[in-house]
Amino acid sequence: MRALDYALREGWASLWRSRGSGAFAILAITLAMIALGILLLVTWNVERLLAEWSSAAEFSVFLRDDASSEQRGEIEATIDRSGVMEQRQYVSKGEALARFRREFTELASLAEGFEDNPFPASLEVRVRPEAEADGRAIALVQRVAALPGVADVRYDREWLARLSSGLAAVRGAGLALSLVLALAAAVTVASVVRLGLNARRDELEIMQLVGSPIAFIRGPFVAEGVLQGGCGALMALGALWLGFAAVNLWWGAGLAMMLEDRSLQFLPVQLSTALVAGGMVVGGAGGFAASRHAV
């Protein structure tokens, strides 16, 4: 405990003494943590939205115009018996046309000039999240598509899958970039801490000669790195929050419309804490590497 107390006091004092060069190390960690923070912010929001969209999955069964009421009844019974459905709604041809005119006002003229209503009647089925997850929903869709009176079934999960795999690629590239930046930051911290270490050679020699424990000799350099990392990560978190607020201010309304009234959210406390801890680990690693030259 005394070694930790000593390391923190000396680490802080050293950080203050070499604040000029220390600022470079903190800046390097800030940049690395901003890159990692952006990655976390994007992936966490997209994953959250994907989860929401997945849990709100639904499919539409478009009925043939000549489908009989018995056929429609059989389709509805198949859906009801499956245990997949959370909610079901019948949309008649007239309601479909009205909805099109209401939701796509600028395209409403396209629906004019037809002798008959071109929109098919449909059954809109909200799927239970567990049925979506365990594959029963897709099995039901295939079964319903083969029933008489069904023109088409739209259950477009491909875009979610594409988004999900795109997200994995973004996460991979972002992680690689963050790792490179973190490594560069750790090297910068190590260089800065080593500068301070060289300035304290006499002190270190005395510490070794009096038989000081290794924790007392190396601890302050690790602590200095951890403090630099923590400062850098906190600055990165602040910058991310400002950037996030600016994005929300300028493009918040457009994004909300694009995301079906869902808003972007800033990193939750756990991820923010993890980001700061990550910065401290990167800084500590740099300090630890430098401290190896102390003995």
Added chain:
Amino acid sequence: MIETHHLSKLYSRGLHALRDLTITVAKGEFVFLTGPSGAGKSTFLRLLLLQERPSEGDIVVNGHDLSKLSRREIQEYRRGIGFVFQDFKLIPNRTVLQNISFVPEVLGVPVAQQRRKAFQVLKWVGLQHRMSAYPHDLSGGEQQRVAIARAVASEPVLLLADEPTGNLDPDLSLEIMNLLREINSGGTTVLVATHDRELIRLVGRRTITLDQGRVVEVA
């Protein structure tokens, strides 16, 4: 306290700093190690402090065979040794009191105890009124007294001094020697490396003379 058996130190350029040195220093003894520059005095002290390893031979200090000590045991061994150097080796950005309490501090002694001990030894060397000064504000004699105070703060069983009066005038040198004698009278074994023959004569203790790495006289 110190026993060496056929101790040699050979540097890479073929320079023999010490040759076949067999020396014994008893517990509680005050011994001078003298000889011209390059005789091997400082090398001998560095070997005792385990700053270097011997090329041949053994060193036993206070029952520790130095060749067999692990890294942790070296730290423990060094805690029992005080040292004083010609260039004082004080930490420039720490006050006198902080320089002295530095040793107990890095040995994990509680703060109150550190300060009490530091003040006690500072008073003993007569510099309690300079406890807030920095090393660059002190004269050479004062700096060496602080270095001695630091050396005794951890209550060592053995005190090694390498030319402790090398930068001081004769009066101050005698003053430093008196402090070392006082430490010795408390039971600490003291080994002083010096080439100052006059000082040795004035203090009058057992003297081991080295020349070209060999013992040439024990008087």
